[in-house]
Amino acid sequence: MKGYKYSLSLLSLLYLLTNYGKGMENAMKFPDMKGLDDLSALNDVQIKDIFGLTGDEVKERLTKLFGVIDKNQDKVLSDEEITAWFEYVKNEVFLKQVQIEMKQIDADKDGFISLPELNDAFSQNLDPKEVEKHADGLLKRFQIVDKDKDNKLNLNEVGLLIDPMKDNDLKELEINEILEHHDTNKDGKISVDEFKETRSDDPNMKKDDELALDDFNFFDVNRDGFIDREEIVKVYFDPSNDAATLNLNDVKNNIFEGKPITLDLWNEKSLKFAVTSLTDYGDVIRYPQDFKLDIGKNVVLPSSKHRMGDDILNLDTDLSDGKDKEDESGDASDKQNTTDEL
Structure with missing residues (x-):
């Protein structure tokens, strides 16, 4: 599932302004229907190599998927229904990524993550100086997401750690760290020169280049030559920058050409969008059971060596076993290891 990927990391300004900013630009430069995602010109053998299904079988699953998205069953997909579908896919992928x-x-397999386990995971393959540099930030994040203050994180709390936009305290921490890192003269805003000087600790990275200016302008919404707190909030947390909103516009304009998305048009275009954000780039069609969808069984591709679903086959059992161990020791009476809040 590659539509939405999350990774456990500290969201420093370097990460935010380089990775997030460029990601947004790429979303506009490389929208759906601009690559090899149009299957309509392929024959059945080629399609089966990609999906493990024939063209007709792909179309059949997509027809069933329309019925899943079309909540009011009026045979026309509204903006609200498509956005809700993207949110559903994002949440399913996110949940599985959190489980992984x-x-x-969870080194001791007790079903929870302790601060030492988190520190060990974060420090892997990092220079000791980098680990020390971020130790305080990691501790702050752990303390914020440990909502019941029992010094360990359950699945929901790990989800907050991975996606700080789900928690107001984490949002505030991220914004403060961004300003702390880049606002070197402490006037409450980031100038172009400050950004260029602080955007990377890598001495080999050019400080005064076009990419740096592009990244800066992405966040300088009002084009006054500064990035302030309000602009960080707007770009970082604005719902209009959410993947679901971007994908909605992409689907409507690039795939369905602004026309009402009826069942007939959906079926007509089905092979053109089979490997786009609508299907999490084909995974919804290949592995519908991973998304809790009753449109067919998961496909096993001969060439598949690894996919996210394989990583979670035993997760429920593993997490349950950890919970049982906690129950036996009497330590987990108040801790809920549930996914309901994700």
Whole structure:
């Protein structure tokens, strides 16, 4: 599932202004229907190599998917229905990614993540100086997301750690750290020169280049030559920059050419969007059971060596076993290891 990927990291300004900013630009430069995602010109053998299904079988699953998205069953997909679908896919991918992260970090397999486990996971493959540099930030994040203050994180709390936009305290921490890092003269805003000087600790990275200016302008919404707190909030947390909103516009304009998305038009265009954000780039069609969808069974591709679904086959059992161990020791009576809040 590659539509929405999350990774456990500290969202420093370097990450925010380089990775997030460029990601938004790429979303506009490389929208759906600009690459090899149009299957309509392929034959059945080629389609089966990609999906493990024939063209007709792909179309059949997509027809069933229309019924899933079309909540009011009027055979026309509204903006609200498409946006809700993108949110559903994003949340399903996010939940599975959190489960994978939790399984990897939970060294003692008790179903929770302790601060030492988090520190160990974060410090892997990092220079000791980098680990020390971010130790305080990691501790602050751990303390913020440990909502019941029992010094360990359950699945919901790990989800907050991975996606700070779900928690107001984490949002505030991120914004303060951005200003602390880049606002070198402490006047409450970031100038172009401040950004160029502080955008990277890499001495080999050019400080005065076109990419730096592009990244700066992405956040300088009012084009006054400064990035202030309000602009950081607007770009970082504005719902209009959410993937679901961007994907909605992409789908309407690039795939369905601004026309009402009826069942007939959906079926007509089905092979043109089979590998786009509408299907999480094909994974909804290949692995519908991973998305809790009743449109067919998961496909096993001969060439598949790895996919996210394979990582979570035993997660429920693993997490349950950890919970049982906690129950037996009497330590987990108040801790809920549930996904309901994700």
